[in-house]
Amino acid sequence: MFPNELQARKDIVYYSHKTHAAGLVTATDGNLSVRLDDQHVLITPSGLRKEDMHIDAPIVIDMDGNLVAGDRKPSTEYKVHLEAYQQRPDVKAVIHAHPPKAIAFTIAGAPLDTCMLPEVVVTMGDVPIAPYAAPSTDALPESMRDLIAKSDALMLARHGSVTVGPCLSEAFKRLEKLEHNAEIMIYARMLGGAQPFSENQLQELQGLRGFYGINTQQIACAAPGARPASGSSAPPAQPVVPQQVQPYQAPPVQPQPAAPAVSAANNNNANRGDRFGGWHDGEAQAPTYRRSGAGNHEPEIDELVDEIVARVKQRL
Ligand SMILES: [Zn+2]
16 A cells, blocks of 8 residues: 555655754755655655755656656665665665764674664664665665665665665664664774674564564574674775874964953843854844754654645645
């Protein structure tokens, strides 16, 4: 069953804003899509920041990548989305993002370590890394062809993530989990290294998939030594070229003029204005909605989406 186009547009706007707000894309990176039927895909266009996504922006392409509806150019990475849909008829939504911590593992030549946390073992398994291929080339979808058939989440080496699902909500959940797992594993490695589960513990966790009704497509986790060759395939680490490092020298300290005394008559807003960038007495209102920057502003996004949907309905 496919979503209607209006709902798909609304979902793309909502999850575009969420992906940006969570720091999982930057600038105009990344793309989101929803399958409208067997022959058509609604996808974010090229060159538009995800924080600026609006309901008219996504375009419709066919399964060969031809523009069917919309006045913008398709994202240059539409081939990644079409590859996922072609390999997986069960997939209805795809998110390609650039999660920084997970990408760092692929640059370091380290496996993603997605077999260390119980909920990740159960819901995502051993997330694979596709070998490096240049963005926007035909080699990129080819690099992930075998892996997307086996897993609802994967990394493209030195580039980004691909997460899929029956809807954008599920694809986004996998993306969040992937990046959160990477963050925890960075901490674990800083503390001396990640201690793996035993084979028995992994089997127990995988047995819970049925109990929780989880049927995601994934590569089952295996204990070290029992890991199949097709598992988490980190690309070989690149040789590190030693560099001459100059010792750090602190810049000379400039004498600062003494700060003017703040009288008790000045209210707190004046001080807050100095700290947060220039709102002063008489205009001491913090902006209620910031489209850029981190933070939880889902209610504002909901309002924005509802307003846009209302305007579109008026035009129909
Ligand atoms: Zn990308």
